[in-house]
Amino acid sequence: MKFLNAEPFRIKVVEPITKSTREQRDEWIEKAYYNVFKLRAENVYIDMLxxxxxxAMSSNQWAGIMTGDESYAGCKSFFNFEKAAQDILGFPYVQPTHQxxxxxxxxxxxxxxxGGYxxxxxxxxxxKGHAEVAGSIPVDLVIAEGRTANAINHPFKGNMDIEKLQAIIDEHGTxxxxxxxxxxxxxxxxxxxxxxxxxxxxSAIAKKYDIPFxxxxxxxxENCYFIKQREAGYEHKTVKEIAKEMFxxxxxxxxxxxxxxxxNIGGFICTRDEEMVPMINLLAIVNEGFVTYGGLSGRDLEALAIGLDEGTEEEYLEYRIEQVKYLGDELAKRGIPIILPTGGHGVYIDARKFYPKIPQSEFPGQALVVELYKTGGVRGVELGSCAFSKRDPETGEITYPELDLVRLSISRRVYTNRHMDVVVNSLADVYERRDTMKGLRITYEGPILSLRHFTARFELL
Ligand SMILES: Cc1ncc(COP(=O)(O)O)c(C=O)c1O
Structure with a gap:
C-alpha cells in the first residue's frame, strides 16, 4: 500500500540550514564570480551539488564511530570492514583507500x-585521468539510447554497446x-x-579474450535495486543476492x-586475483598508509562496515529511488526538460532545451545553475559547455559537448520531499521567466580547461 510509505527512518539529530533573501543571494553569487563552487556552503539552502x-549517517554508524579502533596495524575496524565487503561484494581481497x-x-x-584502449x-x-597519465586511452561505449537527453524509454541506459566492444577488440587486438x-x-x-x-x-567477452574486467x-x-525493479527474473531476489551475482x-x-x-569519506579496491594483492598492498602503503587502514581512520572503517550493509537494505533503496523519481516526475509535470527515466542519484535537466535561445558559447547550463541559486538558494551543478568543452591545441577552436546538463544530486537520507518541492517550485519559477534570461561570459578559466568548472569566473551578459 503505497500511501503508507514514507522514509524508513525518523530524525534524531537535525542540522539547521539557513534561508536567505534574493538580494543576499544576488550579492553572494556575484562575489563568487557566478561559480557555485566558490560559494560558502552556509549560504546555500538546499545543496544538490x-x-x-x-x-547522513545512521545512529548505528555514529555508534561505530565511537567504537572505531585507531591502532596503526591490524585494527579491529579493518576486519569488520573487510568482512562486510567480502560478505556483500564477494571478493576475497579488500584494500581500503582514502577515497x-x-x-x-x-x-x-x-x-x-x-597505448592500450x-x-x-x-x-x-x-x-580517465589516471589512465591517461599512464598512457592509456579510455573509451566510452555506452549504448546510443544512453547518449541522448530525449525521453527514450529504455530501462538500462547505462548498458555497454556489445557490438562496439567487439569492434574495438577486433580493431586493436586483445x-x-x-x-x-x-x-x-x-x-x-x-x-x-x-x-x-x-x-x-x-564478462563473457572479457573471459573469452582473457581481458581483466x-x-x-x-x-x-542503486544499480542492483534497478535490476530488481526492471529486469525479468530478479523481482524475487534480494538486493544483496543481486549484488553477489553482479560482482x-x-x-x-x-x-x-x-x-x-x-x-562521508572512504574507498576501496577488491580483487579475486591473489597475484595482484602484493602490488595493491604496496601501492596502498606508499600512497595511502598501512594496508589495514589505507588512509582512513579506524572510525571511518567502522562506519563504512555498517554503511555497506545499510546501503543495500531494500526499504532504504525503495525510499531513495522513489525520492529521485518524485523530483523528476514533479519537474516533468511542469514541462521542465529532464533526462528520462530518472536514474539513481539525481535529476538531470537539459539546459539547451530549457534555454533554447542561449547558445552554448554563453553557457546555458551555468546560466540555469546561477538563476536557480538566486531564485531558491538551491545549488546544482553544470555538466556542459563549461565542464566538458574541448579546445583544439593548434587552432584554439572550442568544441562544445552534445549535451548541456544541470545535475541536481540528492544526498542520501538528508532532505525530505518538502525540500524537493522547494526545488521544483524554484525551477518552475525560473522556467516561466526563461525567455528573458541571458547567458554568461567567462572572464577567467584557471590553469586547465578540463577542470575549469572548479576555477572559472563568469560575468552576466
Ligand atoms: C562512478 C565514480 N567513480 C569514482 C569516483 C571517484 O570517487 P571519489 O570522489 O571518492 O574519489 C566517483 C566520484 O564521484 C564516481 O562517481
Whole structure:
C-alpha cells in the first residue's frame, strides 16, 4: 500500500540550514564570480551539488564511530570492514583507500598500459585521468539510447554497446585492451543503470579474450535495486543476492564509498586475483598508509562496515529511488526538460532545451545553475559547455559537448520531499521567466580547461 510509505527512518539529530533573501543571494553569487563552487556552503539552502560524501549517517554508524579502533596495524575496524565487503561484494581481497580516486589510481597502475584502449560504458573522470597519465586511452561505449537527453524509454541506459566492444577488440587486438570497466550506475549519463544481462555479456567477452574486467561500484546498490525493479527474473531476489551475482562476473572492483557506502569519506579496491594483492598492498602503503587502514581512520572503517550493509537494505533503496523519481516526475509535470527515466542519484535537466535561445558559447547550463541559486538558494551543478568543452591545441577552436546538463544530486537520507518541492517550485519559477534570461561570459578559466568548472569566473551578459 503505497500511501503508507514514507522514509524508513525518523530524525534524531537535525542540522539547521539557513534561508536567505534574493538580494543576499544576488550579492553572494556575484562575489563568487557566478561559480557555485566558490560559494560558502552556509549560504546555500538546499545543496544538490553532489551526492558524494554528503550522506547522513545512521545512529548505528555514529555508534561505530565511537567504537572505531585507531591502532596503526591490524585494527579491529579493518576486519569488520573487510568482512562486510567480502560478505556483500564477494571478493576475497579488500584494500581500503582514502577515497574512490585512490582506488582508481591503484587500478590504473595495475592494468593501464601505454597505448592500450580501455573500454567502459562511461568512465568516471578520476579513472580517465589516471589512465591517461599512464598512457592509456579510455573509451566510452555506452549504448546510443544512453547518449541522448530525449525521453527514450529504455530501462538500462547505462548498458555497454556489445557490438562496439567487439569492434574495438577486433580493431586493436586483445594485446592492446588491458582492461574493461563497467561503471554501475553510469554516473556520466545521469545515474542510469546497467542490466545484469549486459554485465554478463561483457564478462563473457572479457573471459573469452582473457581481458581483466573490473566494476566501478560507487553506486552498485542503486544499480542492483534497478535490476530488481526492471529486469525479468530478479523481482524475487534480494538486493544483496543481486549484488553477489553482479560482482561474481568481475575480476574485481573499485568503489568510492562516499556514495552507496553511506559514509562521508572512504574507498576501496577488491580483487579475486591473489597475484595482484602484493602490488595493491604496496601501492596502498606508499600512497595511502598501512594496508589495514589505507588512509582512513579506524572510525571511518567502522562506519563504512555498517554503511555497506545499510546501503543495500531494500526499504532504504525503495525510499531513495522513489525520492529521485518524485523530483523528476514533479519537474516533468511542469514541462521542465529532464533526462528520462530518472536514474539513481539525481535529476538531470537539459539546459539547451530549457534555454533554447542561449547558445552554448554563453553557457546555458551555468546560466540555469546561477538563476536557480538566486531564485531558491538551491545549488546544482553544470555538466556542459563549461565542464566538458574541448579546445583544439593548434587552432584554439572550442568544441562544445552534445549535451548541456544541470545535475541536481540528492544526498542520501538528508532532505525530505518538502525540500524537493522547494526545488521544483524554484525551477518552475525560473522556467516561466526563461525567455528573458541571458547567458554568461567567462572572464577567467584557471590553469586547465578540463577542470575549469572548479576555477572559472563568469560575468552576466
Ligand atoms: C562512478 C565514480 N567513480 C569514482 C569516483 C571517484 O570517487 P571519489 O570522489 O571518492 O574519489 C566517483 C566520484 O564521484 C564516481 O562517481
Amino acid at each position: 553532489t551526492d558524494s560524501g554528503t550522506s 574512490g580516486r585512490a582506488a582508481d589510481f591503484i587500478m590504473s597502475q595495475l592494468y593501464a598500459k601505454k 580501455i573500454p567502459g560504458n562511461m568512465h568516471f573522470d578520476s579513472f 594485446e592492446n585492451i588491458p582492461l574493461i570497466i563497467m561503471t554501475v550506475t553510469c554516473n556520466g549519463n545521469g545515474g542510469q543503470p546497467v542490466s545484469m544481462a549486459n554485465i554478463k555479456e561483457v 573490473m566494476i566501478d561500484a560507487a553506486r552498485f546498490a 561474481s562476473y568481475a575480476d574485481g572492483c573499485v568503489m568510492s564509498a562516499k556514495k552507496d557506502g553511506m559514509v
